Amino acid sequence: MKDKLLEILKKHLKKTKTIALLEIQQQLPGDTQYEEFAKLMEELEKEEILVPIKKHGSNGSKYVLYNTYRINKEKLKMEFIEEIHRWQRKVDAHINLSSYLSLSEKEWKEDLYFIKKIDTYFKEKGLPKEEATSPERAYEIVHNEKWIDEGGGKKLLERIKVWEYIKISKQADPLMLAVNKKALQGLNHQHLIVENKSTFYLLLGFLNQTQFTSLIYGAGWKIVAGIEGVYKQLDIESEKNTFYYFGDIDYEGIAIYESISDKAKLAVSFYEALLQGEKSLGKENQERREEVLKNFVTRFSYEQGLKIKEVLEGGYYYPQEALCKEEVLNIWRALS
Template sequence: MKRISLETLIHSRQNLSYQEQYEYVCKLLQEEKIKPVKASRTNGKKPALYREYWILEEQKDYSVYIEELKYTLSTKISVDYYLAHPDIYEKERTWVVLLDEYLKNDSDRIKIPKSLNERSFEIWNREKFLDREQGKKILKHCGINVESLNVYRTTEPLPYYTHTRNVPQNLLILENKDPFFSMRNHLLSGHTEIFNIETGTLIYGAGKGIIRSFQDFDLCAEPYMKHPGNTILYFGDLDYEGIGIYENLAEKFKDQWKIIPFIPAYKAMLRKAESVKILPKTKESQNRNISSEFFAYFDEQTVCKMKKILEEDRYIPQEILNTTDF
């Protein structure tokens, strides 16, 4: 509602008599176009008028939309929100109708998994509608879960090097870029083993990025990589963050894959670190919340060495190892 003074209200009729102005205001009151602001008090004249008024917005007729919501839309769309907010339905109707048509005429397409942007374009002819525009809000108002549209989210492609597609095989995930390239060169030079472990594929994890990119492993990896007999190994920095990345990865995907530490590489790091006078200091910003899952794969003596380094706020980077060590 908009507040207006009596003077402004009758400004267009200032040349009329006060009685005529009074009758004009009374007519607006009867038509419920205005109502008095009683706290403004009257103007002291006879007959009296209040000094200020609320201008009332005209109630819009949404009956056509109400009928449409009740009897026309797909039963897969919940209309409760829009029945309570027909003004919002009027604004969003274009997008709701497109969704309705898709659910009625093309529902078989939902059986085939598609990326978020692909499904968005399929329904609304806008590839970013679900991800960056109004799509999520429209679905929420329609009582539809994004997952029910059978979509998957795409990430940066998982960088990997295939040395052999023979199965079963060992796939090795590496936290950092340098070890990935060095081990790849090692395999390219004619070797098939890394620390006496036959290795068929190297995967570059890009630090914490592996958590997100690995979500698409079942969808995007080559068939040989998903062979049930394969073993997935992980090798990262020996610090809180590197251990944390492994534990998060192993926990998140434990129902699909068992991911285990690349034990010989970690032991090689420890052996080589014995000749290093001062190991680099751990960054204070590192998340030190790790469990015992990582350490459970190692013998007690190795665990003691690892924990001692961590407790001294030191760490061993993967780069301590190079091609001559593999």
Template sequence: MNNKSPGAGELHKWLADAIRSCKKRTVLLKQLYAWAEKLDGGMAMYLQSPLGKAAFQQAVSELVAVQILSPVGKKPATPGGLHRKYRIIKEPVAPDAALHEEIIRAIAPPAELDYYLRNPQDFRLDQPIIEVISNFLRQPQPGLLTVNERAYQLFGDEKFFQGAGRDRSRGARVLKRLGLGYAHIGCRETAEPFFSFQSKDFHARSARDIYIIENKDTFWSFKEQIMDQRAQLRADLIIYGEGKKIISSFQFVDEYAVKPEQDGFYYFGDLDPEGINIYCLLREEYPQYNIQPFVAGYQALIQIGLQKAPVKTPKAQRLVKKNVANFLTAFEPSWAAKIGEHLLQGFYVPQEALSALEMKERFGQQ
């Protein structure tokens, strides 16, 4: 073998061919070395010599220079500057004019062509779905249906757009690739209903107090002690938040003809990071309602909680300092300090601490 530059050039070509036939996205340096050893019978011994080591280093460096390989990681693994792992840069596939024509013919306006012209391999995978959607778009627009109703009509699967799992939500992915929304295929999303109670004169009152209660037991106690009896508080509508579910279900509140500018909206949950995160996300998702913490309820929780041995917050919960700070702006400084200190020390107070008896004593008729 020629141990000078022709050897390095030959080694470069040999490795380039091996890389192009590799189906993986990355290759280890030791695999490149193993491929190099197979160039001919004497290659293993040659690679151990100073000239062989230099040729191998030069060949790999050239593969990086011509963008066949890209080093993974910042620091080289060898004194010669080689990395332990490389990313294989696949050659772009030459555009297929016939396939592009097929894509253009297959996709009906107002669907967009851009994604599938850039990713023709995905067109083949999504083609059956695209055909159904395009055939629908070419027809006169029918009446408005719900998302699940349209999914069943078009694909025989009511969860094809919004189901759990990759396959059952594939329709939504194709719609996005086509630049379409549900309105383009004549359907609308429906709000998840929540469980609630409203006062008899709810619609007669010009301004109402609406409470969102995170947990089930507290929801029922609130109904029995505040809504169903004479109390210091007035509750015109109480909504069972059911933990995080309220983030999606709260849009159902529009069915009650609420008046965001006049009605008061109050959230009450566990005095812990999770409950505060839910509150902050709810405010963020529905800013038009100006939802506030139920201050008196949280003050009662911290008072009760401080009378008992502190309870550690579950490890799974994540304290977001920004959310805690935003939450505490609703409180007087002295209360904010007590609550903030309790939370930052890693303690919490469950909503159930404000029991039915505690509610009656604190908020019942005096």
């Protein structure tokens, strides 16, 4: 309840430095016990955050409270400063919170959720040893691939002085891809991106039996930054290409696709074949991405979408490796 009291006082300070006891009580939850409230008010008096104006009289209760109090702005700010110091002692040593001492409490509250996420990431995984794209690193830290580039993440990481530690690659890694020489001579090009290396090698032997120009190993999140590099790697014009994506049916695989959905089509027929097989257990700890999942299932029939939702919500998933060699060629040929 102390946090609630401090919130009331900070809000009131925007109008005036004095506050009536009755005004404080009116803003407290209806089930607040008077004795608990009185003890907290006494605590705030001892901390000199509240100074009673005694000439305005008291309420005459067993636990005496005064009718009016003066709010000590500097002491109230000290409470905020001490909170930052408490967090500084708790978080990973690489995180520096000193910037917040000169920022507003509103900014601190807005950033604290992400600071906790970064702290957990450092404590569980340590400092990154290898570079990663910003979407990949953002997903690792806060499970939102757009956070660094579009959600204010870069500014926050610089503010707490950890930007240099998270190793964001300035240039995307070149993609591992295989080329169909015959299709490369054409004017229009189709490319199939697969999330995992094992699926890349499974499909590799069939590339020359399709109309596709290339088979691309997306390497998880690396495809998000690397997809634009395909044009230079193959020396082809960007206007004459169609990309298809095939990944795992799990929250992360879906999130990867949604990050490039403006550049690539979903290879729906591969996913439909996966749904005919057995689901696997092993992704129950993945963070749920309800909005991403909602967008993803719109590309399937109602029944298929419902099945995908039920499987993922139950902690199961469909690995793309579940497709056997015999069925992938026919699916791929039909995709073009």
